[in-house]
Amino acid sequence: MSTPNIALLIGASGGIAQALITELLAHPDIDYVHAISRTVIENNHSSVTSYALNSLDETAVAEFVQHQKSAATQYRFVISTVGILHRESSATCCSLKPEKRLEDIDPVQLQAYFEVNSVIPAIWLKHLVKIMPKGSASAIAFLSARVGSISDNKLGGWYGYRASKSALNMFIKNAAIEYGRRNKHVALLSYHPGTVDTGLSKPFQANVKPEKLFTPEFTAQCLVKLLTEAKAEESPYYLDWAGKTIPW
Numbered sequence: 001m002s003t004p005n006i007a008l009l010i011g012a013s014g015g016i017a018q019a020l021i022t023e024l025l026a027h028p029d030i031d032y033v034h035a036i037s038r039t040v041i042e043n044n045h046s047s048v049t050s051y052a053l054n055s056l057d058e059t060a061v062a063e064f065v066q067h068q069k070s071a072a073t074q075y076r077f078v079i080s081t082v083g084i085l086h087r088e089s090s091a092t093c094c095s096l097k098p099e100k101r102l103e104d105i106d107p108v109q110l111q112a113y114f115e116v117n118s119v120i121p122a123i124w125l126k127h128l129v130k131i132m133p134k135g136s137a138s139a140i141a142f143l144s145a146r147v148g149s150i151s152d153n154k155l156g157g158w159y160g161y162r163a164s165k166s167a168l169n170m171f172i173k174n175a176a177i178e179y180g181r182r183n184k185h186v187a188l189l190s191y192h193p194g195t196v197d198t199g200l201s202k203p204f205q206a207n208v209k210p211e212k213l214f215t216p217e218f219t220a221q222c223l224v225k226l227l228t229e230a231k232a233e234e235s236p237y238y239l240d241w242a243g244k245t246i247p248w
């Protein structure tokens with residue numbers, strides 16, 4: 001019996017992630033999707049298994065990966081959509097609002113940006129290396145953002161979001177070197193989805209031209225195509241939705 005091809009989706013409740021589930025299930029290489037979210041996501045697909053897991057809990061991530069290793073799971077694609085730009089305060093979290101100027105910088109908020117946008121991807125990169133297939137092609141993508149590009153930064157502002165996405169890019173670039181030594185068949189990709197109509201971009205859509213505001217379905221299609229074409233020997237990639245290289 002052949003091994004089923006599985007995609008792992010981390011941060012599965014989000015706007016882009018929900019479109020990715022549909023896109024992945026339509027892919028000829030994919031039989032099943034493992035969907036990780038902080039809360040179990042509702043889905044009507046028999047081919048989707050949902051896992052409730054907080055990725056900031058490294059023990060939980062390690063246990064999940066060990067469980068998949070024991071089950072001889074082979075991930076063809078892994079996609080992390082985990083990311084944060086703004087939020088209201090709650091009993092457990094501070095509010096987050098992208099900084100307009102230096103005076104807006106707040107160490108507590110910076111820590112929150114880095115925890116979600118950089119530390120969570122780093123934890124997954126650390127543990128995934130143990131289970132990515134060694135004998136066949138696979139690809140791991142993290143949803144980054146063009147504003148994480150250091151050389152492309154002409155506008156300023158958004159200190160925490162920009163810096164934490166730049167840190168994510170460095171984790172990807174650095175890890176690609178080690179993956180190249182330890183698992184030559186994995187391509188790593190940092191992906192800018194464009195401005196996509198989700199809760200994350202809602203407060204910032206006013207000045208976006210309608211033709212530049214993408215649907216989650218469109219950007220999910222673009223990403224899965226890029227993952228399908230990704231080659232380990234050309235990794236790491238930093239690409240936008242059109243497949244254009246973004247300077248690190």
Ligand SMILES: NC(=O)c1ccc[n+]([C@@H]2O[C@H](COP(=O)([O-])OP(=O)(O)OC[C@H]3O[C@@H](n4cnc5c(N)ncnc54)[C@H](OP(=O)(O)O)[C@@H]3O)[C@@H](O)[C@H]2O)c1
Pocket residue numbers: 010011012013014015016017036037038039055056081082083084085116120143144145146192193194195196197198199200201
């Ligand atoms: N929308 C855009 O215009 C745009 C543009 C550039 C880049 N991006 C990037 O694309 C990615 C997906 O964005 P989206 O538009 O789909 O946003 P979204 O709907 O807000 O989804 C964000 C995802 O991040 C996860 N997340 C948020 N806070 C978290 C926390 N404290 N701990 C763990 N996970 C957390 C959520 O996972 P759970 O399932 O666990 O809730 C959720 O699935 C993000 O990384 C974002 O930075 C988006």
